[in-house]
Amino acid sequence: MSWRWMRYLLASAMLFAAGCGNNKPAAQQIDGQLRIGIAFETLQTEYWVASLDNLRNELNKRNAEIVEVVADGDANRQLEQVQSLITRHVDGIVLVPKDSRTCVPMIRAANKANIPIVLYNRGAATGAGPHVVVVADNRSITRATVSKMVEVARQRGRKLKAAILIGDLGDINAIERREGFDEIVAENPDVVEVVARIPTEWNQEKAFAGITNALQANPEIEFIFCSSDFLFPSVISALKSANRYLPVNDPNHVVLGGFDGDATAYGMLKEGYLDADGVQDVQFECQQAVDALYKMNRGETVDAVLPDPGFVIHQGNLETDAERMWGSQVGSHK
């Protein structure tokens, strides 16, 4: 009885295998038109949404065919998606890895298949093999941002209690931002004392619960650095519940600082609630990534690291430098 079942299975498999061996890439490509795969970890933050829009624009300018995949925070799924892109014979991959280590097999697979791969905005751990990464200098931008925050804090003439919302520890960017913050704080022990280090794993709920708890445990916190602007709604909500979301000129204002330069941060700067924000240049990074892919397709060599210098925007240079901040150009996203 069961062997008959086996025969049916074998027959179906053979029928299917007869159609196999078809290794040609499915889509007929117009000469010169490339098929580019974009693999994002998540679209959770305005930064990623803006990045995707900019990448699409850049690729549409070059008339490329785009295949998009989003992994929603699952590294295993991202690996399957990247492998799927590889088997679909794309001509290049732009990857936003979930984690610096889990992307190593993805890079290796792409290299094995001779598909150029560019890591966008997040780097990989060592040992991945040749690849290109477009990344901002997280540490120095954070140092500059936190320095600005310390300048504001110094005017109060006393030591402020501080909290930092730390990102996912698998993200090199999060670690560099934390280190930048720690370095400046260590250089200014008379102004800042860190009482809360909140691990958020880049998760909105964890950030909200963490900052609420921190404010409950330490109501005197007056200095908060948010490792990414997308966590600001949680911080604002927690501060509002404690009646501490006050503008810059208020004596009880909580010194706030962020990173990314998104529309939320721009709004907060304009309304006078945010002190400093480290800005990554989305358009520049996307342009670099796409350029690198096309160069690699033509066989040219590209630098392994394409840096984005970024800059700090604060209440002082808001008027002059607002246009450079991508969040000011983007309306509230839908």
Added chain:
Amino acid sequence: MVRTSSPLTAPSRHTSSHTPGQIEQRSEHPLLAALRGRTGVFCIALYLLCIYPFCPELASTGQVLAVVHNAAPLLVLALGQTFVLLLGGIDLSVSGVIALVSIISASFITRQWAWAPAWTAEPSLSIAAGLLLGAVIGAVHGFAVSVLSLPAFLVTMSSMMILGGAAVWITHGERIGDLPIPLLDAAQRHYFGLDISVWIAISLALVALIVLRRTLWGQWLFAVGQNARAAYLAGCPVTWVLISGFAWCGACSALAALLYTARMETASPTFPGEILLDAIGAAVIGGTSLSGGAASALGVVGGTLAISLMAQSLTLLNLAHWHVLMAKGSVILLAAFFDARRRAASAAELRS
């Protein structure tokens, strides 16, 4: 749907030509009769025929290999889950076991803990330790279900949270990388074109097939699943059967953990819970009854391939993974619906 029935079942209505003494022999078209018993394969074939025009890429060797490779760890999980479903229980702790086992094995291999002596870094020992841990966790579940009479789904649900929480606590949320290169190379080597993980999965499926059909333990699993009281009265050691069945599931989850870790070259303390959907779905589509007492190892293989194939084909159609999630959930609801109908029909037949 093919089910290997144990001697204790009533005669199955799907084997009309093989069971002597069956009074009603409705004469129906032999093709329909054959199809009725093989709904799973028929559905897969139909699905393939429908989907092929939309994504002809699916029939390329690369895609088929991708499906098979993605399905391998899932097959291991599904085989584990099948044994537990067969006993009438369920194991929700899969993601927690995977997280903890991969962390602990990786910690031993990469010498994360100063207190561990040097011999624990031996890969084979760390792997064995991981599998043993999975089996022990499963045995604890079995104990809670059999001796303490706690409902399986609640025990394994809380276990999922505790094990996942333990993994996060041990590693402080960080992933463990830097696994030794020779080990990773060995784990990713191809034999006859297929990854070693695929061969492991196939071997496990063969073991499960033999166990369920030819061993006394397999017969006991069916017996306990169908009627634990009757099995007990017939002399079957119900407690040990439950413990061993859950232990098998734990060990399979541990094996799957090792396969995932080797594939991603990283051990992560968190593992998404959606894998449970895939594992149970594969088992249910493969003919395993959710109320226990019916299962088929080949069916599970078919179910796993069906789920992986569906996910891959939907991805090739440029549907996002949330569409795939909805599709998987719907397919499982459908499979569970047919299972419930079948159960109701056979219950009605028993009563009449």
Added chain:
Amino acid sequence: MTRKLVAQLPFIVLLVVAFTFSLLTPKFATTANAANLLTQASSAAVLAGGMSFVLLASCIDLSVGSQMFFAAAVAGKLLLAYESVPLAIVAMPLVGVCCGAVHGLLVTWAGLAPFIATMASLFVLRGAGLWLTETRAMNLPAEFTGYADATVAGFPLPIVIACVTLLALTYLHRRTAFGRQIVAIGHDREEAYKAGINCSRTIWQVYLVSGVCCAIAGFISLTQLGTVSPSFGRDREFNAIAAAVLGGTSLSGGTGSILPGAAIGAILVTMVFNGLNLIDANPYTYPLITGTVILFAILCDAVRHRHFATR
């Protein structure tokens, strides 16, 4: 005597935990902290109430978190498209009712076991919500998040909403025929059927109620969080089950209480985390402690069920 003690067990455990934490840190036993605690516990209390209601009928609803997420996703999309807060607020319970109706149909008409139906639905609704949001976080306007800080007669709105919902559920449970029918079904489905109760319709209605509770809990959480993120509502079902069980609801159906039971359970679970935070516990222990609390709840229920079985 022991029976009365066991009936009051949730309250006793609550007092013990509160006492322990107030000994461990002076920051615990303050009015400000109590107010914070109750506000944080509001959405958990509504979820626990809804879950208790479902457990009374000896069913279960594992998809509460995903229902919250889906309702939130719909509300978020409506807010961004039409910028009308009342529309979003009305839409959420409607979405809850629809989800509940589908669950009810799956359990009654399709004959699926409640846990497999709601477990599959957990993933389908999560997928549906992600489809609507495409994993993008939707930041909600200030008019919407303002509801988190609004007060009614001096009490924070979240607490008021939770109280009203729990009162309504208790009324349904204890004062209506519907409630009695649910308890009958929970005790023994066969006997209830023989007594003439329309089990299918009653269970279907139970899932409707559960859906509405999820939507209300989602609303409370959403106003507090201020944004619809792709992980909204994840893992909330386990906390809801733990809170319901800790509050005295039996997992095998029939026995349970919503007010004060579910409320106490929710406050207890929230209190554990509030206390741990105030004593500066390692945040990486939180998931482990959640799991232990749930296990404790289940063991309590098993012991209670074993020793005080009503049959």
